[in-house]
Amino acid sequence: MINRKLIGARYFYEGYKTYRNKTMSYNSARDYDGHGTHTLSTAAGNFVSGVSVFGNGNGTASGASPNARVVSYKAIWEDFGYDADILAAFEAAIADGVDVLSISVGGQRLTDYWENTLSIGSFHAFLNGLVVVNSAGNDGPTPYTVINTAPWVITVGASTTDREFTNNVTLGDNTTLQGVSISMFGLSSHELYPLINASDAKADNASSKYAYLCDKTDIDPKKIRGKILICFADTGDQKWVEQTEAVGVISLVDESFTHIHPATLMLPAAKLNYTNSKYLLNYINQTKSPMATISKAETKLDIKSPLRMGAFSSRGPNPIEPRILKPDVTAPGVNIIAANTEKETIPGSTNKNRNTPFKMISGTSMSCPHVAGLVVLLKALHPDWSSAAIKSAIITTATPLDNSGRPILEDNTQEEATPFSYGAGHIQPNLAADPGLVYDLMTNDYLNFLCAHGYSSSTIGSLYRGFYVCPKHFKLANFNYPSITIINLDLGHSIKVTRTLTNVGSPSTYSVHIKVPDEVIVSVEPRILMFHQKGDKKDFRVTLSLKPQINNKASYFFGSLVWTDGKHNVRSPITVKNSRH
Numbered sequence: 001m002i003n004r005k006l007i008g009a010r011y012f013y014e015g016y017k018t019y020r021n022k023t024m025s026y027n028s029a030r031d032y033d034g035h036g037t038h039t040l041s042t043a044a045g046n047f048v049s050g051v052s053v054f055g056n057g058n059g060t061a062s063g064a065s066p067n068a069r070v071v072s073y074k075a076i077w078e079d080f081g082y083d084a085d086i087l088a089a090f091e092a093a094i095a096d097g098v099d100v101l102s103i104s105v106g107g108q109r110l111t112d113y114w115e116n117t118l119s120i121g122s123f124h125a126f127l128n129g130l131v132v133v134n135s136a137g138n139d140g141p142t143p144y145t146v147i148n149t150a151p152w153v154i155t156v157g158a159s160t161t162d163r164e165f166t167n168n169v170t171l172g173d174n175t176t177l178q179g180v181s182i183s184m185f186g187l188s189s190h191e192l193y194p195l196i197n198a199s200d201a202k203a204d205n206a207s208s209k210y211a212y213l214c215d216k217t218d219i220d221p222k223k224i225r226g227k228i229l230i231c232f233a234d235t236g237d238q239k240w241v242e243q244t245e246a247v248g249v250i251s252l253v254d255e256s257f258t259h260i261h262p263a264t265l266m267l268p269a270a271k272l273n274y275t276n277s278k279y280l281l282n283y284i285n286q287t288k289s290p291m292a293t294i295s296k297a298e299t300k301l302d303i304k305s306p307l308r309m310g311a312f313s314s315r316g317p318n319p320i321e322p323r324i325l326k327p328d329v330t331a332p333g334v335n336i337i338a339a340n341t342e343k344e345t346i347p348g349s350t351n352k353n354r355n356t357p358f359k360m361i362s363g364t365s366m367s368c369p370h371v372a373g374l375v376v377l378l379k380a381l382h383p384d385w386s387s388a389a390i391k392s393a394i395i396t397t398a399t400p401l402d403n404s405g406r407p408i409l410e411d412n413t414q415e416e417a418t419p420f421s422y423g424a425g426h427i428q429p430n431l432a433a434d435p436g437l438v439y440d441l442m443t444n445d446y447l448n449f450l451c452a453h454g455y456s457s458s459t460i461g462s463l464y465r466g467f468y469v470c471p472k473h474f475k476l477a478n479f480n481y482p483s484i485t486i487i488n489l490d491l492g493h494s495i496k497v498t499r500t501l502t503n504v505g506s507p508s509t510y511s512v513h514i515k516v517p518d519e520v521i522v523s524v525e526p527r528i529l530m531f532h533q534k535g536d537k538k539d540f541r542v543t544l545s546l547k548p549q550i551n552n553k554a555s556y557f558f559g560s561l562v563w564t565d566g567k568h569n570v571r572s573p574i575t576v577k578n579s580r581h
Helices: 014-020 035-044 083-096 117-127 235-243 274-286 364-381 387-396 443-453 457-463
Strands: 008-011 048-053 056-061 069-074 100-103 131-135 154-159 164-171 176-180 193-197 228-231 248-251 269-271 291-294 298-300 329-332 336-339 358-361 484-489 494-503 508-515 520-525 528-531 537-546 556-564 569-578
Touching: 014 083, 035 069, 035 100, 035 336, 035 358, 035 364, 048 336, 048 358, 056 298, 056 336, 056 358, 069 083, 083 117, 100 117, 100 364, 117 131, 117 443, 131 364, 131 387, 154 364, 164 269, 164 274, 176 269, 176 274, 228 235, 235 248, 248 291, 329 364, 364 387, 387 569, 443 457, 484 494, 484 537, 508 520, 520 556, 520 569, 528 537, 537 569
Parallel strands: 008 069, 100 131, 131 154, 154 329, 193 228, 228 248, 248 269, 484 569
Antiparallel strands: 048 056, 164 176, 164 291, 164 298, 193 291, 336 358, 494 537, 508 528, 508 556, 520 537, 556 569
């Protein structure tokens, strides 16, 4: 939670006490597991030098808006939150005069807006002038998994950065396999050590079916003495190995893994991707005495073409209102280093006295505060902008390309990602500060959206300020959102969409550029918009149809519409669903 004037911490627990009838972990605003500390420092942490995790990523770190003041509202207790506490936190933030809410909390994915606590709370916050930023969820890459899909919030997916934490596993056949790790320990590069598969190291009373997971009760410590243990599980689950005489741990994954988090054990450790996991298993199975060594972790910076979508990041289409594209944008959310509560021990360590002020975590919880911090900066630069104008600036300046100019890829498959993964694309803060034009929305626009979504005037009025009369003629397609999403477009038919642009820059003339696949026909009228002063508003109409020779195998088609004056590029993603699917 961000504010320019306040700093503090509050907690809300009446709902928890009523329904759980038990004592909380801490009857205070204190952070128990580090999640809140990590996200808050990502949004607005001060500049700190010498930040690292196990010596990796060493450098100066800061939050996205390091000069902001912060207020922390604790409403989640032991990974469980009650509606009463969450809504109380929203109302407190509103009363305290907070400007921006960063909410890295999961929502009810298939629950409609007025049955969803986060949706209701964020709508009240919006009505009071706050900008709300939400995480998109961590249930990808399955479609229809995106959460926090209300159009009055900014929904953020998670992507990689240009930094990697790697080490090498060198085998007895001289093959080197790259792994991921932040272990500060490595084995000698001049010596090889025996490899032992967990199933061969099982205890006498253990089941072979589960031994490969390397649970402490399933492994005989005598069998792994002086050897490198091979497991099919997260390295954090094998912290007990630190207390044995094993020399290292290698974790393997199967094709179902969506994210490979760096190994964090306090001994030489590596985690391999699916391709390298298969190679290592084949090597072990075909070699009489398999051997290997594990190098110390290394931080690699300025990785070429690094921008990929985290496979765990939840995907669209929007399960609640498919005519609104979600997520809106993506931001760094993979292997993010930020502050940690020192109550928690170093991840993977069995030494209770080892605490760390910094931690590396992946998730849309980590990408959300990046955008929240950007919103703070935009509010400071443009205090007269509405929350919708700020959101539009972030969306229309986002990019679907990586830093080499190629399309963003999926991290797990290396295939080209779509707007259902990244929305409009990866945020570009400098460009968002000067977008040229914005798609603005007022309160009545959102109320009309709810009418078109299917809510009655009385239902809306119960959550607004009295009775609201729904308009007789309002198409949701004309909701002035920065993206254009059309569902169930029939062959031989066309649909017209109207949008309104507001000039927030100098007087300028904009022309339109359209990029769509061959199966889609898009026309725009007018094709030139002239803005004579700041605040000028201009309407344009978009007509979309499908060509007769459409590819029947495709469910969705993706493109973009860009207004440009040579300096600004105001880009809106276009998503069209084929009615035959």
